[in-house]
Amino acid sequence: MSDKKLTLKKRLHILKHRYRGKKMAPAFNAFHTFLFTPNETTHSGSHVRAVDDLKRTMNTVIMALIPVLLFSFFNTGYQHYAAIDAASGTPRELMLFENFLTWENFWLGFTKVLPLVIVSYGIGLLVEFIFAVIKGHEVEEGYLVTGMLVPLIVPVDTPLWMLAVSVVFGVVIGKEVFGGTGMNILNPALTIRAFLFFAYPTWMSGDKVWVHGAVERAGTADAISGETVLGYLAQNNTSEFTYSVSDMFFGFIPGSVGETSAFLILLGGLFLVFSKIASWRIMLSAVIGSLVMGLIFNGVVEAGWITETSTFYGLMSFDFWKHLIVGGLAFGIVYMATDPVTGSQTNRGKWIYGFLIGFISVMIRVFNPAYPEGVFLAILLMNVFAPTIDHYVIRGNVKRRMKRLKKAVLPVATQEEENLKVETV
Amino acid sequence: MALLSKKDANLIIDPLADNNPITIQVLGICSALAITAELKASLVMALSVIFVLGVGNVVISLIRNIIPSKIRIIVQLIVVATLVIVVDQVLKAFAYELSKTLAVFVGLIITNCIIMGRFEAFALGNGPWKSFLDGIGNALGYGVILIIVGFFRELLGSGTLFGIKVLGDPIAKTGVYAFGYENNGFMIIPPAALIVVGIIIWVQRSRNRALIEEN
Numbered sequence: 001m002s003d004k005k006l007t008l009k010k011r012l013h014i015l016k017h018r019y020r021g022k023k024m025a026p027a028f029n030a031f032h033t034f035l036f037t038p039n040e041t042t043h044s045g046s047h048v049r050a051v052d053d054l055k056r057t058m059n060t061v062i063m064a065l066i067p068v069l070l071f072s073f074f075n076t077g078y079q080h081y082a083a084i085d086a087a088s089g090t091p092r093e094l095m096l097f098e099n100f101l102t103w104e105n106f107w108l109g110f111t112k113v114l115p116l117v118i119v120s121y122g123i124g125l126l127v128e129f130i131f132a133v134i135k136g137h138e139v140e141e142g143y144l145v146t147g148m149l150v151p152l153i154v155p156v157d158t159p160l161w162m163l164a165v166s167v168v169f170g171v172v173i174g175k176e177v178f179g180g181t182g183m184n185i186l187n188p189a190l191t192i193r194a195f196l197f198f199a200y201p202t203w204m205s206g207d208k209v210w211v212h213g214a215v216e217r218a219g220t221a222d223a224i225s226g227e228t229v230l231g232y233l234a235q236n237n238t239s240e241f242t243y244s245v246s247d248m249f250f251g252f253i254p255g256s257v258g259e260t261s262a263f264l265i266l267l268g269g270l271f272l273v274f275s276k277i278a279s280w281r282i283m284l285s286a287v288i289g290s291l292v293m294g295l296i297f298n299g300v301v302e303a304g305w306i307t308e309t310s311t312f313y314g315l316m317s318f319d320f321w322k323h324l325i326v327g328g329l330a331f332g333i334v335y336m337a338t339d340p341v342t343g344s345q346t347n348r349g350k351w352i353y354g355f356l357i358g359f360i361s362v363m364i365r366v367f368n369p370a371y372p373e374g375v376f377l378a379i380l381l382m383n384v385f386a387p388t389i390d391h392y393v394i395r396g397n398v399k400r401r402m403k404r405l406k407k408a409v410l411p412v413a414t415q416e417e418e419n420l421k422v423e424t425v
Numbered sequence: 426m427a428l429l430s431k432k433d434a435n436l437i438i439d440p441l442a443d444n445n446p447i448t449i450q451v452l453g454i455c456s457a458l459a460i461t462a463e464l465k466a467s468l469v470m471a472l473s474v475i476f477v478l479g480v481g482n483v484v485i486s487l488i489r490n491i492i493p494s495k496i497r498i499i500v501q502l503i504v505v506a507t508l509v510i511v512v513d514q515v516l517k518a519f520a521y522e523l524s525k526t527l528a529v530f531v532g533l534i535i536t537n538c539i540i541m542g543r544f545e546a547f548a549l550g551n552g553p554w555k556s557f558l559d560g561i562g563n564a565l566g567y568g569v570i571l572i573i574v575g576f577f578r579e580l581l582g583s584g585t586l587f588g589i590k591v592l593g594d595p596i597a598k599t600g601v602y603a604f605g606y607e608n609n610g611f612m613i614i615p616p617a618a619l620i621v622v623g624i625i626i627w628v629q630r631s632r633n634r635a636l637i638e639e640n
Contacts, residue, residue, distance in 0.1 A: 165609075199609045
């Protein structure tokens, strides 16, 4: 049989065999398993057959992110042209088919967002491959989701080299030093976001970066505004802001690339819940947490403890439920907080973990006027505490069951007690 | 003939790498995090610690047989405090601006675990010459790490080395700044030092696997 008649699968298979046991083997195996299911099974021990391996889990999340990504193409273009119109004195009226879903918007967004995606995946997978070769283990699929999340949570004009540096930092320090996928304490995508924020704050906050073109036009006659809803609120500047609730809900507002459309994020979230990839407990409790904190702030304003002269007035008087549809809160709750590796594992732990994420997010949002978005900090903080929460939930469970056992004390209990200890700990 | 016997030489060489006070014993971390944003401050801090630990070790070693063991910690503290005040006053007299940068951290050399650690572990049981070598060795090991961390933090965080703009001028956009490079603000905040020290520890232990602690 000549080489040409071999299928791609066969050729990859041969290639894989040629490199078996060599230093570069993990890299070749990765390409092989990326395209085809390996036809090898484990040779010993017990097997659990499940249809959803890690790769499929990751792909489901990516599917849930595709609508958000597509929307971001249009919104990037729309916000750019709308800001130019607004600067020239003729603000746009949003019309979905006339001036939002246009080829012009799509093309601008496509050429701005796609490089972010390519850099994120290219650099991230390169680091993964290098570590796989050094460690001599198989390439892990962990970066597939991170690589898609990262471009969606940065401002559209983030310079590509900054993104590349941050991705290297996030993957190495956030994940590889802990032993790779599944061992990390912090969510790698958020580690990347946090690094970007602290390393290059001028590109990650302020009123310029959220709309394409606002940075390079700053100070010129063509200057345009790139302020977000939260930015206006943090400055107590509600007169200039003209976004309606439906704009905020459907996402026709400036912001990080993919965070704006609460509607599509909600759809993605429902998809993840029904495919049982993400935990509905975390999502629900995080929503409750943010509503509770929002209500407390609204109550403070109602009670008259905060007047309009306070720096916190704009954000505190913002209707509590609107916190969910502006900024990155919805995106963070659905796609970041539910990361199964860094979140809580126990059911009760998930309620506590989610609630505190929502609660702290809104708190940081209100009390840090310099940077009115706290969801990434809140999730990173709770990532750190997730194992502690789980520990106490499990200890509490053990304690309760031991107590129940003592109540139903039987003469033969001693042996059973031992068994129970083994089971529960 | 060698200047130092092999055993004596090891007193200086060991703490530089395989028994480094910061990366292996993980002592003296606080000051390593606090003052390494600039290379100059790191260097002065390293020199101060070399002086305090070198002289202090000799003094403690000389009086080791007459210190009542019940009050030895207090005696050690007095020796360190005296030496630290000498350093502090010298800095204030000859490098006032720098002493303001180092601020409280010169005073806090007193609480640097490396110093009390060497007094307790070495100077109380060895002669003055050996103690001197041990003190210099450990302080050098500390200083080397401080300077490595300071080098990376100042270069990446401020684009300067010893205050000299080696990467160009960020405001006039010369050098690498002309290509859109920007200083990394993360490197000048203390958590960055923790990560740089962590990376040094990682690199060192992956090169010499004997150093990895059993867990």
